[in-house]
Amino acid sequence: MLEVRQLRKNYGSFEAVKGISFTVKQGEILGFLGPNGAGKSTTMRMVTGFLPPTSGTALIGGHDIVETPIPAKALIGYLPENAPVYPEMTVAGFLDFVAGVRGYCGAERARRVDSAVECCRLGAVRHQMVETLSKGYKQRVCFAQAVLHDPSLLVMDEPTDGLDPNQKHLVRDMIKTMAAEKAIIISTHILEEVEAVCTRAMIINEGRIVAEGTPVELKARHPSGRLDEVFRSLTQGTAEKTTKR
Amino acid sequence: MMNAFTGNMFEIFKREFRAYFASPVAYVFLVFYLMLIGFLTFFVSRFYEANQADLKYFFFWFPWVNLLLVPAATMRLWTEERRTGTLELLMTLPVTLPQALVGKFLAAWLFMMIGVLLTLPVVFTTIYLGSPDAGAVIGGYAGAILLSGAYVAVGTLTSAMTRNQVISFVIAFVICLFLALAGWPPVMEIVNKWAPGWLVNGIASLSVMPHFESLQRGVIDVRDVIYYVSVMALALFGAHLVLENRKSS
Ligand SMILES: Nc1ncnc2c1ncn2[C@@H]1O[C@H](COP(=O)(O)OP(=O)(O)O)[C@@H](O)[C@H]1O
Numbered sequence: 228m229l230e231v232r233q234l235r236k237n238y239g240s241f242e243a244v245k246g247i248s249f250t251v252k253q254g255e256i257l258g259f260l261g262p263n264g265a266g267k268s269t270t271m272r273m274v275t276g277f278l279p280p281t282s283g284t285a286l287i288g289g290h291d292i293v294e295t296p297i298p299a300k301a302l303i304g305y306l307p308e309n310a311p312v313y314p315e316m317t318v319a320g321f322l323d324f325v326a327g328v329r330g331y332c333g334a335e336r337a338r339r340v341d342s343a344v345e346c347c348r349l350g351a352v353r354h355q356m357v358e359t360l361s362k363g364y365k366q367r368v369c370f371a372q373a374v375l376h377d378p379s380l381l382v383m384d385e386p387t388d389g390l391d392p393n394q395k396h397l398v399r400d401m402i403k404t405m406a407a408e409k410a411i412i413i414s415t416h417i418l419e420e421v422e423a424v425c426t427r428a429m430i431i432n433e434g435r436i437v438a439e440g441t442p443v444e445l446k447a448r449h450p451s452g453r454l455d456e457v458f459r460s461l462t463q464g465t466a467e468k469t470t471k472r
Numbered sequence: 473m474m475n476a477f478t479g480n481m482f483e484i485f486k487r488e489f490r491a492y493f494a495s496p497v498a499y500v501f502l503v504f505y506l507m508l509i510g511f512l513t514f515f516v517s518r519f520y521e522a523n524q525a526d527l528k529y530f531f532f533w534f535p536w537v538n539l540l541l542v543p544a545a546t547m548r549l550w551t552e553e554r555r556t557g558t559l560e561l562l563m564t565l566p567v568t569l570p571q572a573l574v575g576k577f578l579a580a581w582l583f584m585m586i587g588v589l590l591t592l593p594v595v596f597t598t599i600y601l602g603s604p605d606a607g608a609v610i611g612g613y614a615g616a617i618l619l620s621g622a623y624v625a626v627g628t629l630t631s632a633m634t635r636n637q638v639i640s641f642v643i644a645f646v647i648c649l650f651l652a653l654a655g656w657p658p659v660m661e662i663v664n665k666w667a668p669g670w671l672v673n674g675i676a677s678l679s680v681m682p683h684f685e686s687l688q689r690g691v692i693d694v695r696d697v698i699y700y701v702s703v704m705a706l707a708l709f710g711a712h713l714v715l716e717n718r719k720s721s
Pocket residue numbers: 238241243261262263264265266267268269270468469470471472721
């Protein structure tokens with residue numbers, strides 16, 4: 228479903244992503260694991276067509292995101308970091324806008340909005356303005372936007388960041404129920420999340436893939452058999468960079 | 473049905489246009505626009521004392537009022553998308569940059585057109601008092617609408633250049649001020665004293681003013697329309713370049 232080929236990204240002279248390749252098949256949930264500043268968001272932004280890669284590309288269902296972005300984007304659902312949503316819109320108004328841009332009209336459009344509202348349990352806030360919502364609800368509104376068109380590829384950048392344990396649980400449940408017919412990528416720096424939802428994980432450090440495998444395989448890489456030890460040994464000594472955008 | 477380009481452009485347009493009216497600021501803005509035009513026409517130009525139902529004193533103010541208010545109406549367009557991060561959402565939907573740009577531009581332009589057309593009661597007053605030339609009224613409004621379109625395009629460009637609304641406002645104001653002053657007779661007379669004629673005329677030909685004034689005479693000249701459309705196209709093209717480049721930094 229997704230084939231990433233030698234993606235690179237330079238910000239000026241700084242190499243944020245240094246040649247990343249991988250594939251994700253339908254039914255897989257791939258976890259992007261890495262310390263802050265590893266290049267997870269940058270990679271996702273290139274895969275979803277927000278940032279042009281310095282070199283390399285990604286194929287989504289055979290469509291090249293650089294050469295033919297529109298058909299490629301039509302297959303992607305994307306939940307960006309911090310779940311941005313237009314603050315002055317109502318939940319239903321926002322989802323209706325996204326459905327329109329996704330090419331739905333008439334009864335089908337209304338049906339898509341209804342089912343996204345239902346799937347993300349937004350019924351109670353349906354007519355509420357986004358700016359008045361709590362973080363957890365906002366996250367789910369953005370999630371609803373990402374799954375509204377039943378995408379074949381779902382890309383989520385830290386989907387549970389800043390949520391309370393109940394909300395985290397809810398989001399993970401939603402991800403798992405959708406897993407069978409989609410290819411999913413989630414980035415996180417929460418290790419328990421990988422064990423909880425992912426079928427496969429990649430550890431990224433300083434713009435490179437440093438380890439890849441099922442959670443069980445990854446854990447076997449350290450004598451203690453614990454994922455956090457594996458993570459530490461592979462990413463230690465990395466100075467965290469704080470500059471953003 | 474609509475083709476794919478206009479379909480998505482229309483969705484963006486609708487969202488943006490509604491966003492104006494999501495807060496009471498839009499209504500305050502329109503009332504202020506109307507009051508400012510009215511005040512300047514009736515009290516500063518002494519419209520009634522001129523004792524001729526001539527709309528010249530009324531149309532005179534549009535370039536100056538728009539100069540102040542169009543940059544305010546457009547400063548939000550792209551800066552907010554960047555500030556709140558919704559730009560990332562918008563640009564990963566199956567929407568092209570030209571669709572988004574034109575959709576937003578048209579939404580802001582329509583909003584300004586509402587402001588312009590809300591001044592129609594002034595015209596009705598004039599019709600009641602005298603008999604203004606219908607051609608001049610239509611030409612004047614066409615000019616005011618085209619002029620605000622040119623300013624809106626400039627404002628769209630400057631809002632794409634920064635993530636700060638105030639900076640967008642100031643740069644748009646300066647560019648529009650230049651477009652207005654470069655061909656305004658009082659300024660041209662001063663510049664004429666020391667600059668060669670060809671230079672003065674060259675700069676003046678960039679200005680919105682001669683085109684605005686010629687439309688007010690009631691003749692809709694294709695050249696004036698072409699001028700305004702070119703300013704809009706150029707500014708939107710510039711915004712396209714800016715937004716394309718933004719991506720890589
Ligand atoms: N727009 C940008 N300009 C310059 N540097 C950036 C930009 N965006 C990210 N970076 C840098 O690139 C690196 C990777 O960032 P990011 O992909 O956001 O990491 P992660 O999501 O893994 O925390 C970081 O060092 C970050 O400071």
